Amino acid sequence: MTLRIGIIGVGTMGSDHAKRLSTRINGATLAGVCDLIPERAQKMADLYGAKVYATGKDLIDSPDIDAVVVATLPHETHEQFVLEAIKQKKYVLSEKPLTTSAAGCRRVVDAEIAGGKRLVQVGFMRRFDQGYQEIKQAIQNKTYGEPLLIHCAHRNEDTPLNYNSDMAIVETAIHEVDVLHWLLGEDYDSVFCFLPKKQTRYTHKGLHDPQIIEMDTKSGVHIDLEVFVCNHMGYDINCRVVCEEGEIALHTPQNTIVKVAESERESIPNDFTVRFKEAYDREMQAFVDGINADQLTGPTSWDGLIACVTCDALFASRDEGGVRKKIELPETPSFFQEQ
Amino acid sequence: MTLRIGIIGVGTMGSDHAKRLSTRINGATLAGVCDLIPERAQKMADLYGAKVYATGKDLIDSPDIDAVVVATLPHETHEQFVLEAIKQKKYVLSEKPLTTSAAGCRRVVDAEIAGGKRLVQVGFMRRFDQGYQEIKQAIQNKTYGEPLLIHCAHRNEDTPLNYNSDMAIVETAIHEVDVLHWLLGEDYDSVFCFLPKKQTRYTHKGLHDPQIIEMDTKSGVHIDLEVFVCNHMGYDINCRVVCEEGEIALHTPQNTIVKVAESERESIPNDFTVRFKEAYDREMQAFVDGINADQLTGPTSWDGLIACVTCDALFASRDEGGVRKKIELPETPSFFQEQ
Amino acid sequence: MTLRIGIIGVGTMGSDHAKRLSTRINGATLAGVCDLIPERAQKMADLYGAKVYATGKDLIDSPDIDAVVVATLPHETHEQFVLEAIKQKKYVLSEKPLTTSAAGCRRVVDAEIAGGKRLVQVGFMRRFDQGYQEIKQAIQNKTYGEPLLIHCAHRNEDTPLNYNSDMAIVETAIHEVDVLHWLLGEDYDSVFCFLPKKQTRYTHKGLHDPQIIEMDTKSGVHIDLEVFVCNHMGYDINCRVVCEEGEIALHTPQNTIVKVAESERESIPNDFTVRFKEAYDREMQAFVDGINADQLTGPTSWDGLIACVTCDALFASRDEGGVRKKIELPETPSFFQEQ
Amino acid sequence: MTLRIGIIGVGTMGSDHAKRLSTRINGATLAGVCDLIPERAQKMADLYGAKVYATGKDLIDSPDIDAVVVATLPHETHEQFVLEAIKQKKYVLSEKPLTTSAAGCRRVVDAEIAGGKRLVQVGFMRRFDQGYQEIKQAIQNKTYGEPLLIHCAHRNEDTPLNYNSDMAIVETAIHEVDVLHWLLGEDYDSVFCFLPKKQTRYTHKGLHDPQIIEMDTKSGVHIDLEVFVCNHMGYDINCRVVCEEGEIALHTPQNTIVKVAESERESIPNDFTVRFKEAYDREMQAFVDGINADQLTGPTSWDGLIACVTCDALFASRDEGGVRKKIELPETPSFFQEQ
Numbered sequence A, B, C, D: 001m002t003l004r005i006g007i008i009g010v011g012t013m014g015s016d017h018a019k020r021l022s023t024r025i026n027g028a029t030l031a032g033v034c035d036l037i038p039e040r041a042q043k044m045a046d047l048y049g050a051k052v053y054a055t056g057k058d059l060i061d062s063p064d065i066d067a068v069v070v071a072t073l074p075h076e077t078h079e080q081f082v083l084e085a086i087k088q089k090k091y092v093l094s095e096k097p098l099t100t101s102a103a104g105c106r107r108v109v110d111a112e113i114a115g116g117k118r119l120v121q122v123g124f125m126r127r128f129d130q131g132y133q134e135i136k137q138a139i140q141n142k143t144y145g146e147p148l149l150i151h152c153a154h155r156n157e158d159t160p161l162n163y164n165s166d167m168a169i170v171e172t173a174i175h176e177v178d179v180l181h182w183l184l185g186e187d188y189d190s191v192f193c194f195l196p197k198k199q200t201r202y203t204h205k206g207l208h209d210p211q212i213i214e215m216d217t218k219s220g221v222h223i224d225l226e227v228f229v230c231n232h233m234g235y236d237i238n239c240r241v242v243c244e245e246g247e248i249a250l251h252t253p254q255n256t257i258v259k260v261a262e263s264e265r266e267s268i269p270n271d272f273t274v275r276f277k278e279a280y281d282r283e284m285q286a287f288v289d290g291i292n293a294d295q296l297t298g299p300t301s302w303d304g305l306i307a308c309v310t311c312d313a314l315f316a317s318r319d320e321g322g323v324r325k326k327i328e329l330p331e332t333p334s335f336f337q338e339q
């Protein structure tokens, strides 16, 4: 049985998912699309043989659609489609962030629990990157002893002029917010956000760049994270986990190495679609496989909530000039614990 | 339309292909299997919901099978199944080597030409490795000028006792024999095989290890290849292409890098299924996509023939004590030139 | 003219300097030694043909000694010998820290200024490491734009049981305290020291390990420094300077690279004498060359003072539970500005 | 006692040695210089406080000169000065090659033996490189089992127009000819030189570039060496020793590593004085220390002879179109065996 998937929103992310589903994923097919810009939807439909729906609700409600991918902009719009999918008891993969407020995440979480079945996977696709998975394995196996510190950097080559300091947290750093507590298998205790006085000349009004984030977990692992989104050297994702007997770090994937012009060079990709192409594929395959096994395994709506609560605390820390803020998380509902 | 594929021979390679088709490939499904050991076939059939056929011929001839994968042992048996598939006008992916003799390859080539349609893809899956593809791109674009030299090593961690010096050429070095002339886009002019006096103490009777192979192309690119199959350090594949203005070399894929015990370590895989997992996936996806587009793009039966003729020349060189041997290749039939 | 140098204190550091002077330094010779343990002094004297002096004062005052190296323990004892050398108008290289208190450093600074001539070089030998020098050059030339952030780690493999949390700052982190403001060519504005809750199981009573230090400079460059002195993986010194258009980082010196046991390995040294052997040689050669040119160029007693003031601020920050502390430095005397 | 050294020939190499002796070497001083171009000699004398001698013979015969460095061009002129030094019973360091003919080397060897004392050190300074020394240590200790193969490349960025194919062997590859048999501690059995048809467009008339050299030792270790002297990427020296259980290879020394322009870069030096600066220093220090201990330990005149005999065999192989040539070496005189 081939799973029929519909995508709501076929901008950059949505059309990437459309291609992925149609050419690289096993066991599923692109069955429907919709978009506020009808031509964009029509183009995807023509390219991959899918049907165009007039609205997201029409797509979700259609008997010809088994599961839904939500990739709309702005992120606030995710919530309504995810709630509709839950109502229709259809599996749904929502791009991250799940929504942009803790309250919105809470509504999704509550609806999902009320429905009695895990239906939502949130697009924290770093968890599907082989590098992070190897690190998580080493931590779980205590291969190098207990983890003590994590040093991270999230570096984008450049950003558009409408990208601001808040987005550097809630759209960019949110990846580390999610993946690091998942790596460690524990919750954050407190966080801290600090704006160093010296900024890059490549930044623009409204964007403080770089920013420094620190997070401490309940067990006392200390994390620092450089967020540097106009770094002008490449899309460079660093994660070094310092353990009692060794350090395990991400290696940027390389297929070749070049000697030229008096240097030997490994490459740094220029954007996230290159760096995490395989992670996105594996995220979608996991969604499809999870549906076929009737048991999702990826990031939950609760993970979406944790991320939003943590980002809110980072904003508060930053706005108070770099004060350590406790994270106040409600207890994890048992509904999400078996995961 | 989902392509229905049957696999003949579900030993190591065949069962790997069965899993690949059933869980990671888009647009195809495992529809049938057969094996000399019926339990082995039944196991795959149960696992992936496929039908068991009594013989390879039954499978090929079945109207429920659209295309065939031949993964039988010994390699001599490939020929009959490939010929039967050609007769039935079905696409067929044959594991490498296509057969073990130039004469056998010739029969396949002739049958395919007589049928008037490219139906055969040979399993030289290195061509689908992203590293080799990046190298080929750099050569084609003359990014670093003209290629002049290629230094290679093909290193296996260990081999079984029935593995012998001939197999080091026709089963192991054959990967480089194929991929290097493809990288360069030209044919070999002469080859050379030399057995260094000093061997590893980990070798066994019948196996001279390591061996040295040299190949020169028509344009004069000089290639050296270390074949070292009991190297005891890992499955380590090296390919460094020296050009006029730079060198481009394979980088063994790494997701993480570790500091431990007074060293910083990148990993070397322990076997080819780890090193080339993605290349095998992409080979199969290309086969499926090629069929769906009704135009195969992968290695042809003519490539299978070139490899066998080259291996024969390497045997002759070695047996005459390291004499340079001209490669005598018939002209490429126009049938294979559009590729 | 060969410079006649005397060493006061020939324990680990002093005997290392004795060997260095006698076998690797140009233009100087080991002329005298003294030590609280007479046998230790005699051994060095016999080995390298030097004279034994009964006291440090005797050595300094001797007409047969042109310049002095102070390598005594505990570090508090440096002050008296440095002051005596200044009194005798002899050049003196003091091991770091110059003394253990800002007040002591101030006395040395004042005596040197009163004498009217730069005579003191402090043993901050990181400044002579080729890696740090290349980084400083890149910063000065703005090769990658302005520096914005520095990420550092100072990792020792292990420490003796009498090594405590204070020493991790005043004996270990003090190297970074000195070298980083020298790299940037500016003073610190504020510092911060934080003890993460989770510690390594290899630590001992009295030692909080690892510790986190942060320093911000006047221009606003933000620095973080992991101090981890029982890391059990090696003596691993990291310094990554993030600039507007690139990152320049230390590469641990390597002469060979090894493939073994399914990994490719660069080495991490096991201690500082291996990592910084050449830096110590170059430090001593610079001291000798500076004397011969009658103009010292290495770290000054003022640099010694800055380091102590900064360490005091780090202690205060730590003891108040991780509060950002302003650095209150008097203005640099003009005496030290021509340097 | 400071050794008084005189240098004959202060062109590129000689003036480099003059600076080295005057600023970085312990226990020796530059006492005299001479050169066919008197101004050149005067400049060095003025710079370092040495005396100018009218002729090499005058310098050698002077009672004010304890030992001699011969750095004259053309290399044929080394012989007369080395013979004169032997006659005067003075230690002499001759730049490589000792002379350009086996017969000339033989005359030096015979004179030295007749004099009854080892006085000659030949400037094969690769033996003093820390990388090669680590490799030799690993081979001697059988850290990775027995050595089986060595893959080398000797790559110069560019060469002047008067540099020809012969010089690529006798001035360039001669470094590997010397250092590789020293690494292995055994003599060559046969050699081979081959000119690949395809050459770089950066070569010039009279220079076949690149060239391929192969050497097999008596025990059967097989060596291949790429000599590529207009490679346009940097001065890149490779040496990978493949052993039974691992590979140990040179790592080009790096003090820093840079991320810039979508790549992470280690540097390749642009010339040999950068790459081997420390090896030259250590070579000279070993010469000085050897004299002071009255026992030279560096490369002997016999090593100079072996190198010339091997180069002659490489010429013969090449001129006969790539034929394997046996190396016919007389037995090592006992005079050179204690080394």
Ligand SMILES: [Mg+2]
Residues within 6 Å of the ligand: A253, A278, B253, B278
């Ligand atoms: Mg990969």
Ligand SMILES: [Mg+2]
Residues within 6 Å of the ligand: A251, A254, A266, B251, B254, B266
């Ligand atoms: Mg790498």
Ligand SMILES: [Mg+2]
Residues within 6 Å of the ligand: C253, C278, D253, D278
């Ligand atoms: Mg070095």
Ligand SMILES: [Mg+2]
Residues within 6 Å of the ligand: C251, C254, C266, D251, D254, D266
């Ligand atoms: Mg390196």
